[in-house]
Amino acid sequence: MLDRLFTDHPRSVGESYGAHFLVATRFGTTMIGAGLACLIHGLVPGLFKTTGSRAIGELHDRMVTHRRR
Template sequence: MFQRLFITHPASVGETYFEHMRASLGTAGKLARASAACLVHAIVPGLCKTTGSTAIMALHSEIYPRRFDQPTL
């Protein structure tokens, strides 16, 4: 169970547990900033007009090439 939850997936993408944690936390941070920008835009439409969509496109181009067709759990 430990192996499946903490070792197998990071190894399948060529990373250690801590390398994978760092990459995942980086993605989470980018998503949090994009989410905050979308929230600001919802309240003041003249601000952050393209920040959210630009972040989504950048993350897609970063993550999609590394995608593996495998279940996450």
Template sequence: MSGLKNIFTEHPNSVNETYTEHMYMSGSFAISLFAAAFCATVHAILPFMFEKTASGIINKLHARMVTNRVVKAPFEERGKVVSS
């Protein structure tokens, strides 16, 4: 059973998130990507609509994921009192 738990928690832990935090973050990215895909599809058919919307969504996602990512303490260290 431990191996099964590891496949669900290994990657979230590698980015210092719990499984639930990672599920929420990934889900919010998925919703934004669906919105970008919708806008890009409409733009492909009607080029006067959503001219910069899809690229704007992608740029915001990149900023959230890479540029402005808040790095948390490793999961094992959260909740511990650190003396100065």
């Protein structure tokens, strides 16, 4: 059970648990930051005009570029 929860998925993408933790944490913090920027942009449209879309593009590129088949 614990193996399935903690190591099956990281192993399926060619990462150790620790490496996957770091990658997922970076993705998560980037998404949180971009989300906050989007909320602020909603209130003040002149701020953070490209932050959300740029973050999405960068995350997509990182995920696709580093994907192991």
